[in-house]
Amino acid sequence: MNADVSARAQEIATRVELFVRQEVIPYEQDPRLVVQGHGPSEDLVAELRAKARAAGVLTPHILPDGSHLTQRETAAVLIPSGLSPLGPIACNTAAPDEGNMYLLGRVASPEQKKRFLAPLVAGEARSAFFMTEPAADGGAGSDPSMMQTTCHQDGNHWVINGRKAFITGAQGARVGIVMARSDDGACLFLVDLPDPAIRIERVLDTIDSSMPGGHAVVRIDGLRVPAGQMLGHSGEGFKYAQIRLAPARLSHCMRWLGGCIRAQEIATAYACTRQAFGKSLIDHEGVGFMLAENRIALRQCALMIDWTASVLDAGHAGTEESSMAKVAVSEQLMKVADNCVQVMGGTGVTGDTIVEQIFREVRAFRIYDGPTEVHKWSLAKKIKREFAQGRPA
Known part of the structure; x- marks a missing residue:
């Protein structure tokens, strides 16, 4: 932890780490952990959150007065929450809830906060962000301008129709944020879940398995939403999504840095x-060097997160910086996790330790919130634009 992070963040982070190591990690072999990407069971989520509430570490990044820790402080807290894949679930720092809470805290009306945000902060409800659409429909994925889900006003309601895909946590969520396209542009709506107009077609079998509710394909058929449940005004959806985007990218980096720190600990103990061949594995140069490379990479990731958090804390949008951090950290952590598996040999590919799951989860992280290639493409466009303007590289 950086010594210049506030004392309050250091104190919270210490309590979070102690809780995850002592209370959460023993649950990693719990039979209620569902395989094939559908996530922990609802009763396990409730049990873990009850323990976090009792320990005073539930939603630790949001203070009792409703204010949010700075991004640098958030990093200090979210990194140790990620030491177990179950840590963010227990502490209520997991995606998509953490990003949704941040968005609602910034832009929701007082009435919307009371109805939709308060249950999330209290850990009494989960949420889902309905943006991505099926490729087969020609819908929005990495390019949100391809949005096919539509909305139109009917009296004092809006009516929404479309399909969504890869919607994390939709199954079991009580709060939904739905993006749709009106004649004015993108719109964001808050909805109560479940709703008969929102039907889960299937929950996908995916490489990752840490998210409660998994990732679903969803059909929205004639969903009626009161006008007062729109965030802002018609056509402002992309603007509000951008408020969520950079911090959400960065918090993914924070949580999975914690996971890879743990994987490094396990691989080190094994080596x-x-x-x-007559000596400890770590004394074989090929093995020792992988762990040394990991230590370097983990430090680089921590510094990248801290730099980007500082940009956000200074009041900047941080779009470019968060893109760079997402690329650098996800790619570095993929290599760290892969090295840990390799160091542990056959044991590394089994469920006997959490290393195998962390490897799978980090592989999926390279796609969450924009694949590496999309971020590089966006950065390259900016470089070209700046060159045409005569600005230095």
Whole structure:
């Protein structure tokens, strides 16, 4: 932890780490953990959150007065919450809830906060962000301008129709944020879930398995939403989504940095105690060097997160910086997790330790909130634009 992070953040982070290590990690072998990407069961989520509430570490990044920690402080807290894939779920710092809480805290009306945000902060409800659409429909994925889901006003309601895909946590969520396209542009709506007009077609079998409710394909058929449940005004949806985007990218980096720190700890213990060819594995240069490379990469990731958090804390949008952080951290952590698996050999690909799951989760992280290639493409366009303007590289 950076020494210049506030004392309050250091104190919260210490309590979060102690809780995750002592209370959460033993749950990693719980039979209620569902395989094939559908996530932990609802009763397990409730049990973990009850323990976090009792320990005073539930939603630790939002203070009792409703204010949010700075991004640098948030990093200090979210990184240790990620030491177990179950940590963010227990502490209520997981995606998509963490990003949704941030968005609603910034832009929702007082009435909307009371109805939709308060249950999320209290850990009594989960949420889902309905943006991505099926490729087969020609819908929005990395390019949100391809949005096919439509909305139109009918009296004092809006009517929404369309299909969504890869909607994390839709199954079991009580709060939904739905993006649709009106004649004015993108719109965001707050909805109560479940709703008969929102039907889960299927929950996908995916490489990752840490998200409650998994990732669903959803059909929205004639959903009627009161006008007062729109965030802002018609056509402002992309503007509000951008408020959520940069911090959400960065918090993914924070949580999975914590996961890879844990994987490094496990791989190190294995390499220092496992004997082969007359000495400990770590004394074999090929193994020791992988762990050394990991230590360098983990430090680089921490510094990238801290730099981007500082930009956000200074009041800047941080769009470019968060893109760079997302690329750098996700790619570095993929290599770290892969090295940990490799160091542990056969044990590394089994469920006997959490390393195998962290490897799978980090592989999916390279796609969350925009694949690496999309971020590089966006950065390259900006570089070209700046060159045409005569600005230095």
